[in-house]
Amino acid sequence: MVGVASWSLPRPRRNGPPYYSKSNVIQVLEQIGVLLELKGANPFRIRSYQNASRSLSNLEEDLWIVTNEGRLTEIKGIGKGIAGLISEAMSEGKWGEIGGLYDEIPSGLIEMLAIPGLGPKKIKLFYEELGIDSIASLKVAGEDGMLQGLDRMGAKSEQKVLDGIELLKRFSGKRRLDVGLLYGEALETRIASMTGVQRAQLAGSTRRRKETIGDLDIVAAVKPEDVELVTNQILSLPGIADIKGSGSSKVSIILGTEFFDEISEEGQVDGGVLEALGGDAWEELASSTTIDAQIRLVPPHVFSFTLAYFTGSKEHNVRMRQRALDQGLRLNEFGLFPLDAIGDLKGLEAAEFSLPAIEESDIYAHLGMAWVPPELREDYGEIEAALNDKLPTLMEPIQLKGAFHNHTTASDGTASLEQMAQAAQSLGWEFLGIADHSQILQVASGLSAEELHQQKDAIKALNESWSDSGVDFRIFHGNECDILPDGTLDYDAETRGILDHVVGSVHQLPTWKKRDEDVNTEALITAIEDPTFTILGHPTGRILGGRDGFDIDLHAVLRRMGELNAEGELKIVEINASPYRLDLDWRFCRYAKEQGVPIAINPDAHSTQGLKDVWFGAQIARKGWLETTDIINCRKGSDLEQLLW
DNA sequence: GCCGTTTTCGGCCCGACTGTTTTCAGTCG
Numbered sequence: 001m002v003g004v005a006s007w008s009l010p011r012p013r014r015n016g017p018p019y020y021s022k023s024n025v026i027q028v029l030e031q032i033g034v035l036l037e038l039k040g041a042n043p044f045r046i047r048s049y050q051n052a053s054r055s056l057s058n059l060e061e062d063l064w065i066v067t068n069e070g071r072l073t074e075i076k077g078i079g080k081g082i083a084g085l086i087s088e089a090m091s092e093g094k095w096g097e098i099g100g101l102y103d104e105i106p107s108g109l110i111e112m113l114a115i116p117g118l119g120p121k122k123i124k125l126f127y128e129e130l131g132i133d134s135i136a137s138l139k140v141a142g143e144d145g146m147l148q149g150l151d152r153m154g155a156k157s158e159q160k161v162l163d164g165i166e167l168l169k170r171f172s173g174k175r176r177l178d179v180g181l182l183y184g185e186a187l188e189t190r191i192a193s194m195t196g197v198q199r200a201q202l203a204g205s206t207r208r209r210k211e212t213i214g215d216l217d218i219v220a221a222v223k224p225e226d227v228e229l230v231t232n233q234i235l236s237l238p239g240i241a242d243i244k245g246s247g248s249s250k251v252s253i254i255l256g257t258e259f260f261d262e263i264s265e266e267g268q269v270d271g272g273v274l275e276a277l278g279g280d281a282w283e284e285l286a287s288s289t290t291i292d293a294q295i296r297l298v299p300p301h302v303f304s305f306t307l308a309y310f311t312g313s314k315e316h317n318v319r320m321r322q323r324a325l326d327q328g329l330r331l332n333e334f335g336l337f338p339l340d341a342i343g344d345l346k347g348l349e350a351a352e353f354s355l356p357a358i359e360e361s362d363i364y365a366h367l368g369m370a371w372v373p374p375e376l377r378e379d380y381g382e383i384e385a386a387l388n389d390k391l392p393t394l395m396e397p398i399q400l401k402g403a404f405h406n407h408t409t410a411s412d413g414t415a416s417l418e419q420m421a422q423a424a425q426s427l428g429w430e431f432l433g434i435a436d437h438s439q440i441l442q443v444a445s446g447l448s449a450e451e452l453h454q455q456k457d458a459i460k461a462l463n464e465s466w467s468d469s470g471v472d473f474r475i476f477h478g479n480e481c482d483i484l485p486d487g488t489l490d491y492d493a494e495t496r497g498i499l500d501h502v503v504g505s506v507h508q509l510p511t512w513k514k515r516d517e518d519v520n521t522e523a524l525i526t527a528i529e530d531p532t533f534t535i536l537g538h539p540t541g542r543i544l545g546g547r548d549g550f551d552i553d554l555h556a557v558l559r560r561m562g563e564l565n566a567e568g569e570l571k572i573v574e575i576n577a578s579p580y581r582l583d584l585d586w587r588f589c590r591y592a593k594e595q596g597v598p599i600a601i602n603p604d605a606h607s608t609q610g611l612k613d614v615w616f617g618a619q620i621a622r623k624g625w626l627e628t629t630d631i632i633n634c635r636k637g638s639d640l641e642q643l644l645w
Numbered sequence: 646g647c648c649g650t651t652t653t654c655g656g657c658c659c660g661a662c663t664g665t666t667t668t669c670a671g672t673c674g
Binding site for chain 1: 646647648656657658659660661662663664665666669670671672673674
């Protein structure tokens with residue numbers, strides 16, 4: 001996940017039980033895993049905590065109910081030990097002995113984990129032998145040559161630590177999906193066109209369309225006799241900031257901005273996002289963007305196995321291996337092998353005994369499964385679905401016929417109503433929803449009630465002109481109405497009543513971030529229950545790489561929306577498609593669908609160019625298992641008139 | 646710490662690369 005969670009036990013609620021929320025518990029279990037790593041605990045014990053944390057984040061039910069009904073151990077990955085821990089924490093607000101880990105492990109050790117090439121074992125060694133407990137003291141020790149001479153530490157290892165610290169400063173955190181795709185696809189194209197490369201494809205989290213990307217993975221099919229030739233071509237690419245390593249099957253490089261000089265990044269950033277990222281931090285990021293890339297070179301006949309392997313996710317791969325083992329097969333990046341056929345052969349040497357696979361779909365077919373689209377490979381149920389022919393038919397970006405949440409010069413956009421409408425028509429859209437900011441948001445020039453009426457008249461005139469000339473296009477007049485901290489909406493009910501749709505959004509983040517999850521959830525539900533409320537805009541307010549959203553029980557919010565829809569109302573949840581947000585998170589999409597909540601993919605465009613961001617929203621919708629019928633902006637413009645007018 | 650139709654112990658996915666060694670430990674994906 002994005003952002004840096006605090007490294008202390010969360011404060012128990014005053015009015016418990018339950019003393020902790022589900023997200024509190026998920027976070028603590030995850031952090032216990034990390035703390036145990038730094039303590040040098042049994043790696044399998046560590047993984048248990050990680051698995052338990054992961055299982056809980058997939059749990060849709062209320063954790064407090066599950067705890068009280070004694071059903072915790074029914075959750076896969078939670079046994080007697082961790083169930084007891086959770087139960088005590090929720091009902092008594094105590095974390096027992098394990099909570100002591102937080103005092104035992106200095107927080108500086110946790111920060112050191114972020115240094116590339118440095119893991120828990122080395123950090124533990126430095127701490128125990130030299131008392132190093134922060135990145136700063138590690139840097140000093142390295143520069144003084146104190147690290148070499150320790151167990152298995154030489155001059156090169158010491159330099160690697162110092163390099164890692166530099167790298168961390170320059171390359172902190174993850175890249176957004178749009179940046180990853182920009183670099184990744186450019187690199188894929190260049191490598192695919194190199195002499196000796198038969199085929200090249202972007203893999204990794206970029207191919208899976210994760211909202212943020214750690215590094216780039218490219219798989220290239222190269223005959224063994226061409227490996228050296230191709231390696232040399234890669235190493236002489238323009239804009240390589242550094243070479244991290246180069247072996248017979250893998251080249252690891254760091255790309256700098258020069259790689260990218262011919263393609264300029266046209267970011268569509270609204271003022272609030274810039275503010276969230278912080279002026280200096282943003283400048284630094286924009287001017288010094290680098291990205292790690294690993295290129296795997298494999299013989300053509302193993303290409304599909306390597307592509308599948310490095311597309312991941314790790315969790316998906318583990319399940320795939322288990323599935324293979326159940327059939328007496330071993331699956332790795334070189335092939336799919338009958339266990340009795342390969343004996344002691346390993347790696348590439350075994351490849352000739354593999355079952356054949358030209359495409360990835362052949363691998364899945366050998367295991368009795370349908371091909372799983374890369375976006376779904378997260379072990380979120382896709383394995384079971386692929387085995388039972390239950391995979392969804394994912395929506396396609398081309399099916400979008402408009403979007404509901406866009407800004408004009410009336411508030412903080414850069415294009416007029418007419419310009420935005422024209423841009424939408426040139427995209428082939430049948431409708432455009434306008435939702436400028438509401439009056440309370442002065443920093444974004446929110447509209448007064450009077451201005452809102454004027455805007456309505458302007459839209460009415462435009463709609464009539466299209467209708468008169470037989471053009472299948474209309475503007476829906478909405479507003480991005482602020483949800484105030486107590487859950488009331490900006491403007492009075494009468495003013496909101498003139499609108500076709502109300503996009504309710506939270507903008508006063510500091511207030512919401514200070515509050516408990518249950519208070520926020522209640523306020524949001526109050527807002528949604530207002531009869532004029534239509535679409536929940538960027539549900540958590542997160543900025544990727546900038547800030548986490550506020551705490552909220554989205555399952556409860558979506559459940560309530562579903563109930564209201566069942567009563568005949570229309571409550572929609574937005575996937576804010578700005579690559580800076582991608583909020584609703586994909587992990588909640590399927591739940592929204594199951595609860596009967598339609599999804600709107602909204603670019604939150606502040607310019608004509610920004611409308612195209614719907615593409616990123618569509619990627620997230622796909623990742624969230626959504627089909628065309630789940631997306632309300634895949635409906636015809638004329639049908640939407642019936643719903644909104 | 647979790648798990649189990651080879652179940653209460655002995656497993657827990659697998660391999661490449663680097664730097665340190667002279668057979669391996671740590672890190673990464």
